[in-house]
Amino acid sequence: xxxxxxxxxxxxxxxxxxxxxxxxxxxxxxxxxxxxxxxxxxxxxxxxxxxxxxxxxxxxxxxxxxxxxxxxxxxxxxxxxxxxxxxxxxxxxxxxxxxxxxxxxxxxxxxx
Amino acid sequence: xxxxxxxxxxxxxxxxxxxxxxxxxxxxxxxxxxxxxxxxxxxxxxxxxxxxxxxxxxxxxxxxxxxxxxxxxxxxxxxxxxxxxxxxxxxxxxxxxxxxxxxxxxxxxxxx
Numbered sequence: 266x267x268x269x270x271x272x273x274x275x276x277x278x279x280x281x282x283x284x285x286x287x288x289x290x291x292x293x294x295x296x297x298x299x300x301x302x303x304x305x306x307x308x309x310x311x312x313x314x315x316x317x318x319x320x321x322x323x324x325x326x327x328x329x330x331x332x333x334x335x336x337x338x339x340x341x342x343x344x345x346x347x348x349x350x351x352x353x354x355x356x357x358x359x360x361x362x363x364x365x366x367x368x369x370x371x372x373x374x375x376x377x
Numbered sequence: 378x379x380x381x382x383x384x385x386x387x388x389x390x391x392x393x394x395x396x397x398x399x400x401x402x403x404x405x406x407x408x409x410x411x412x413x414x415x416x417x418x419x420x421x422x423x424x425x426x427x428x429x430x431x432x433x434x435x436x437x438x439x440x441x442x443x444x445x446x447x448x449x450x451x452x453x454x455x456x457x458x459x460x461x462x463x464x465x466x467x468x469x470x471x472x473x474x475x476x477x478x479x480x481x482x483x484x485x486x487x488x489x
Contacts, residue, residue, distance in 0.1 A: 274417075297475050308467060308480040309420075316475040355419065364410065364435065365471075365478060369419035 288356030383481035400468030
């Protein structure tokens with residue numbers, strides 16, 4: 266069975282500093298990996314995905330993620346955090362035709 | 378506008394009173410899914426559907442029913458709601474494969 270782990274319940278970072286939100290995964294085949302963001306009282310919004318190709322994937326709002334096959338990781342990054350980036354972030358994985366499995370989420374808090 | 382529409386957004390009901398949460402998508406997606414979101418547990422899949430008349434259980438199907446009589450609609454039915462089904466529910470749709478999901482805005486259900 267596929268699974269996703271987000272080891273940090275919360276990440277705190279000061280505005281202007283780089284941020285990383287961690288994600289590791291487990292699938293039996295080639296992974297399709299996704300990051301979603303949820304703002305308060307809103308649904309989930311797609312940020313970026315890795316299917317194949319370059320290990321560094323660029324997405325919306327200046328976010329990027331690095332796929333590392335040997336470490337089975339797909340960490341979300343941003344060079345310079347904004348207060349408006351404060352939200353709940355979900356990593357998700359699917360194995361080809363399987364359903365999408367989500368991690369438990371990481372709350373990102375960016376302080377002014 | 379491409380979207381997934383859920384109704385209602387908020388619902389308070391009593392134990393045992395049957396209810397239906399509707400979900401409709403206008404993107405001609407074959408794949409649809411229901412998730413529930415609970416604090417500390419992330420998103421857990423309830424049911425999914427690969428196409429019309431094709432549905433299957435997710436990770437937490439107990440106490441729920443679904444139907445997929447037409448491609449655009451995927452209602453979630455709680456025949457006899459209980460307080461442990463108090464949660465935030467999301468419907469999502471996808472083209473499948475390496476495409477991500479499009480999520481509805483969510484339905485916050487309280488069962489008293």
